Amino acid sequence: MRSRVIELTVNDEPRELLAPPGTTLLTALRETLGLTAAKRGCAQGTCGTCTVLLDGEPVMSCLVPVETIDGATVQTLEGVAGADGGLDEVQAAFLEGFATQCGFCTSGMIMAAEGLLAANPEPTRDDVVRAISGNVCRCTGYESIVNAILDAATRRTAVVR
C-alpha cells in the first residue's frame, strides 16, 4: 500500500504532504507539517485536545484519516494569531483570564471556541458550555475557560462594531 500525496489548505497556505496509508489528520499535522499545537490526548475522540477546524467546523483530528479529506481546508491554533503574530481575541482572553492553566487542553479549547464564535458571535453561557462539552480539562478549571470565551466574544463583537 503506497503513500499518497494529499493537498490541504492549512492556515491559509497550500500544503502538500505524503501520507502513509491510515495517517490521521493529527499525525499529518504534527509529524509531517510540524504543527504541534493540536495534541494527542486520548486518540479516541473523547478529550478534544486535538481539535482543529476542518472546512470551518471543529472536529477531532485524531478521528480523521487524512486521505479522506484531500483538498480540504484546515485551521490549527498556529493559524489563529494575526499575520503580525499578535494574539486574536480568544487567545488574548485566555491569557488575560488565566484560562490556560496547565495548557494541555488549551489549543483544543481555543479551536472549539473559534468554531463556536464563527457560527454564533454572541453565545450565551450555556452555548459556550455546550460548545466545549467535547473538550476535557483535567485541571477542571472550566469556569475560567468559559469566562474567557465569553470575554472573547465581547471583545470580537466590539471590534466588529
Added chain:
Amino acid sequence: MPISVEVPESIAGVVGALGDGAVVIAGGTEVMPRINTEPHDLRALVSLRRAGLGGIELQDGEATIGAAATLARVGADERLAFLRPVIESIASPTIRNLATVGGNLFVEQPYGDLAVALLALDAQLDVAGPGGSETRGVADVADLPAGHVVTAVRFALPAAFRYTKAMRRRQNSASIVTVAAVLGAEPRLALGGAGRKPIRSAAAEAVLAAGPLDRERAEAAGRAALDDAEPFTDAYASAWYRARVLPVHVRRALIGAAA
C-alpha cells in the same frame, strides 16, 4: 500496521471497494478509536465521505437522510426539528460534526441514541450490495451481510414523537436509558440502554394501544417495558439501576416529568 483507505466517489465505487474484509468508515468516531488504541485486524477502510451520501431530502411527509449525513447537519435542519433533542443528547458538538446517521446504527448501546429513535420511527434502510440495492427494516441492521453498505435511512415524519435520555451529565454522556416513542393509532416505543441493541417493546406498545394516554397508562407502559428489557451493567450504570429507572423514564418520555 499499514491500512489502506479508499475514498470512492459513488455508491457503486463503495460496494466495489468492499471486498476482502474491508470496513466502512463514515465519520470515523467509532472506527478510528479502535484503530488508534486497540489491537485490531482492520486492514482496509472504505470511506463514505465523497460517495454523495450526505444529503437530506423531505418529500410528501417522508424524510430520506443519506448515511453519511452528519449528526450536526441533521440537528441543524429545521424540517427535522423534532429530532433535535435526540441529536443534542449525543456526544459533543465536535463529535457531531463528524459522526453520521449511518454510523450511529452500528454502535453498541449505551451509545447510538439516534438508532433508538429510528427504531421507534420504524425507519427503512436503503442498502447497496453486490447484487444491487434493497430495502431493510432498521432492526435488521445487525444482520447486514458483508460487502453491503447502508446508503440512506427513510422514515415518515411522525405526528407525535417523544424522546428522553437519562445521562450522568447534562452533555456528552452515554445513555443510562433512552426512550423514543411515536404515538398514534399504532404506537411504537423503542429503548436504549436496555440491551446491547436498541429494543422495541411490544409489551409497552400493547399497553399504549389499548386506550388514551394518561398517567396511569404511561406508568403501566413503563412497567410493561421491563418485560422486553435486558439491562446491562457498565461504567455508567448497573443493570439493577437501569431496570429501576426505566419505567420512570418511559413515563417521563410519554407524559413529561411534571405530569
